[in-house]
Amino acid sequence: MVVNADSMQVYDTLRLLTARPDEADMGGIGHCLYGHVPAASAYSTGAWAREAQALVAQLKGEGRLPVFVGGTGLYFKALTGGLSDMPEIPxxxxxxxxxxxxxxxxxxxxxxxxxxxxxxxxxxxxxxxxxxxxxxxxxxxxxxxxxxxxQQTGPMIVDPDRATKYVVLPERKLLHDRINRRFQLMLAGGAIDEVRALLALELPSEMPIMKAIGVSQIAALLKGELDEAEVIEMGAAATRQYAKRQMTWFRNQLDDSWQRISSAEEVL
Structure with a gap:
């Protein structure tokens, strides 16, 4: 069972912009915690950890193993009991x-x-x-x-000593080329309509989904403040900056028990 560990892919909107897998990507394999949270919800790391804990227990009872995939570092810290156990807010x-x-x-x-x-x-x-x-x-x-x-840490959901752990650290030029191409393809594939639909919900700007990379740039396009070429350039630049911060976090926060690979194909 593939389990989502990306804080933007939990939402039921912006499938293209967040690169949430579609049916073809899933290839008939079970996927959980994708696209199940309404855009109007302020979904937290704690909420994800509670869902992940229940899912791991269920899969264990069925004799199945979860495969956590994603880029939200705090989710992986939560898996191993490294995060504070924050209560839900009414x-x-x-x-x-x-x-x-x-x-x-x-x-x-x-x-x-x-x-x-x-x-x-x-x-x-x-x-x-x-x-x-x-x-x-x-x-x-x-x-x-x-x-x-x-000051209090949450429960250990996955035993880090028993888990097989990989972190993908692609070569920088290859990563940047993919980012530049990806943002252009997302716009051509319908990301503009996704953002238009999101803006129609009139959500507060501080809601997590409103901070997804590309939302502010495409919103500016819809207002006539940017043209498509500028949106592609700015969106790709924001994605590259995020990727840089993400790679830095992985290098600094994930210990040597995580195997560093340049491509997922290395373990397939």
Whole structure:
């Protein structure tokens, strides 16, 4: 069973833009945790870890093995118990704080956080609305500061000593060539219509799906602020920058038990 470990491919929209596999890509093999989360949901690493834990237990009972595939490093840390075990936030609290962020602004919420959780507030920039809201959510939902939960690690879902682990680190020029070609093909294949449909949902800009690479560039195209050539150039550049950060994270965070390969074909 192939299990998704990519934070954008969990959503039920932007299949092309997030490179979520289609039926042909799946080739008749079972795939889980792909395209099952509504775009309007603020899906967290903790939510993914809970789903992954339940799925691993189910597959174990069936005598089957999961194959986790993706590029979200925090998901892989969560698999091995390396992440804080954060509680779920009630939707009403989350929605109320997001509405406050829109109405009052990040700095006003930062002042609120200073009064309720000063130790966390001092570590956050007054303009960092997303993290400020996250900290306030914890205080409102649990009565405890977010650092209380950050100091606790979640359960081990997969035993890292028993798992076979690969990290794909392609040659830089090959990776960049693929990125440049991929973004052009996505536009030609329907990514513009995907973003148009996403924008019609009128979601808040801080929602995770709205931060998917290509959304802001294609939105600018739809507004007439960019032409297609500029969108391709800017989208590919943003993808290259993300890939660079991703490769750096992998090199620094994944220990020597992870086998470094340049292509998935090396293990097929």
């Amino acid at each position: 939707a009403a609290i989350r929605e109320r704080l997001r509405e406050r962020l829109k109405a009052e602004g990040a700095e006003a919420l930062h002042r609120d956080l200073e009064a309720r959780d000063p130790e966390t507030a001092v570590t956050l920039k007054p303009g960092d609305g997303q993290r400020i809201v996250r900290a306030l959510e914890m205080v409102e939902a649990t009565g405890k500061p977010i650092r209380f939960f950050q």
